[in-house]
Amino acid sequence: xxxxxxxxxxxxxxxxxxxxxxxxxxxxxxxxxxxxxxxxxxxxxxxxxxxxxxxxxxxxxxxxxxxxxxxxxxxxxxxxxxxxxxxxxxxxxxxxxxxxxxxxxxxxxxxxxxxxxxxxxxxxxxxxxxxxxxxxxxxxxxxxxxxxxxxxxxxxxxxxxxxxxxxxxxxxxxxxxxxxxxxxxxxxxxxxxxxxxxxxxxxxxxxxxxxxxxxxxxxxxxxxxxxxxxxxxxxxxxxxxxxxxxxxxxxxxxxxxxxxxxxxxxxxxxxxxxxxxxxxxxxxxxxxxxxxxxxxxxxxxxxxxxxxxxxxxxxxxxxxxxxxxxxxxxxxxxxxxxxxxxxxxxxxxxxxxxxxxxxxxxxxxxxxxxxxxxxxxxxxxxxxxxxxxxxxxxxxxxxxxxxxxxxxxxxxxxxxxxxxxxxx
DNA sequence: ATTGATGATTTGTC
DNA sequence: GACAAATCATCAAT
Numbered sequence: 001x002x003x004x005x006x007x008x009x010x011x012x013x014x015x016x017x018x019x020x021x022x023x024x025x026x027x028x029x030x031x032x033x034x035x036x037x038x039x040x041x042x043x044x045x046x047x048x049x050x051x052x053x054x055x056x057x058x059x060x061x062x063x064x065x066x067x068x069x070x071x072x073x074x075x076x077x078x079x080x081x082x083x084x085x086x087x088x089x090x091x092x093x094x095x096x097x098x099x100x101x102x103x104x105x106x107x108x109x110x111x112x113x114x115x116x117x118x119x120x121x122x123x124x125x126x127x128x129x130x131x132x133x134x135x136x137x138x139x140x141x142x143x144x145x146x147x148x149x150x151x152x153x154x155x156x157x158x159x160x161x162x163x164x165x166x167x168x169x170x171x172x173x174x175x176x177x178x179x180x181x182x183x184x185x186x187x188x189x190x191x192x193x194x195x196x197x198x199x200x201x202x203x204x205x206x207x208x209x210x211x212x213x214x215x216x217x218x219x220x221x222x223x224x225x226x227x228x229x230x231x232x233x234x235x236x237x238x239x240x241x242x243x244x245x246x247x248x249x250x251x252x253x254x255x256x257x258x259x260x261x262x263x264x265x266x267x268x269x270x271x272x273x274x275x276x277x278x279x280x281x282x283x284x285x286x287x288x289x290x291x292x293x294x295x296x297x298x299x300x301x302x303x304x305x306x307x308x309x310x311x312x313x314x315x316x317x318x319x320x321x322x323x324x325x326x327x328x329x330x331x332x333x334x335x336x337x338x339x340x341x342x343x344x345x346x347x348x349x350x351x352x353x354x355x356x357x358x359x360x361x362x363x364x365x366x367x368x369x370x371x372x373x374x375x376x377x378x379x380x381x382x383x384x385x386x387x388x389x390x391x392x393x394x395x396x397x398x399x400x401x402x403x404x405x406x407x408x409x410x411x412x413x414x415x416x417x418x419x420x421x422x423x424x
Numbered sequence: 425a426t427t428g429a430t431g432a433t434t435t436g437t438c
Numbered sequence: 439g440a441c442a443a444a445t446c447a448t449c450a451a452t
Contacts, residue, residue: 226431226448249441275440276432283442284430 072180098205161197233262242299
């Protein structure tokens with residue numbers, strides 16, 4: 001600013017002739033610019049009170065009502081056209097999809113902290129599948145983290161949206177004093193704002209969905225990561241399987257019981273693991289019985305022992321001298337087993353003695369039958385077909401229609417390379 | 425690295 | 439919904 005005078009005075013004698021006009025003219029212009037700059041510099045200070053004053057002045061202007069009416073008329077015409085162009089847009093399918101997914105994943109939707117806590121507690125007290133439940137809780141922790149972030153962000157957006165909306169509405173209301181603004185227009189504006197914010201929300205939802213998907217792929221899909229059952233678990237399952245060989249379909253309760261006994265992972269929900277196991281076992285056993293012969297013998301023998309021991313408690317005066325499986329099994333000849341079987345049938349059918357008793361005996365019979373078929377394998381087909389009538393014992397023809405253990409192999413040649421199984 | 429065993433999932437049927 | 443069958447994917451021994 002103070003350069004101007006210096007500039008002026010630095011060349012005093014240069015332009016003699018035009019000194020008068022030129023100097024005064026330039027001086028004035030520069031003074032104007034200076035004023036303008038000054039105004040610009042102070043405009044922020046003015047804007048608050050001075051603008052308010054001006055606005056007030058305008059509102060009080062005598063021409064104002066007339067002008068306002070004119071504006072209203074103009075507006076009337078344009079609003080019509082605007083109203084025509086304005087349409088209700090349906091809910092975005094993309095957004096709906098995201099919403100549904102978030103709901104399904106438990107990110108949005110009702111808080112279920114109590115539920116998950118209860119589940120965790122149950123898993124803990126159940127004492128089963130420590131590693132899997134740990135994995136699961138890890139997953140849940142991550143999920144709830146995502147959930148929390150999502151909610152705080154959403155809330156932030158919501159708040160910002162509301163703030164902005166009220167701000168705009170105030171502004172519009174204020175302006176409506178000087179220019180005609182219908183409530184409809186305000187509403188429209190609010191809609192526009194909401195749409196903008198919802199598009200931001202959609203981005204949030206999108207990224208949340210992505211995060212959840214990644215989490216899923218890292219944890220839940222890792223459920224495919226196989227952990228072999230421990231020996232004890234397989235043993236228990238095998239025991240059940242081979243002692244119910246004629247009908248290896250454990251009931252819900254049985255499955256639950258087995259799952260509990262096996263202490264297999266938390267995935268035992270609804271005994272699905274058991275179902276898997278029995279499904280696999282059935283199919284694989286049936287597919288290649290020879291391969292399972294040894295195992296079958298082992299378990300059959302083992303359960304036969306316990307069965308024999310158990311029954312020796314009662315009327316059956318079996319000497320406890322030899323807990324040898326072969327011995328006890330061999331002690332039953334064919335007719336005997338048949339009788340026993342028949343008695344079991346009648347017992348099952350007639351009496352209310354309690355399901356467990358029947359099932360117990362039944363499993364013993366299964367086991368014994370198996371052992372007998374193994375030990376007395378020399379008379380093959382005849383014995384097998386005569387020994388028990390499969391149709392009678394099981395309600396499910398499918399399993400029994402498949403090759404029966406007794407009729408297929410003899411133990412000596414069984415395990416190794418009996419069947420040239422092209423099936424595998 | 426290969427391979428058999430095995431738990432889990434998918435697909436189709438009833 | 440349960441099951442069988444096929445298939446996938448991993449484990450574990452070699």
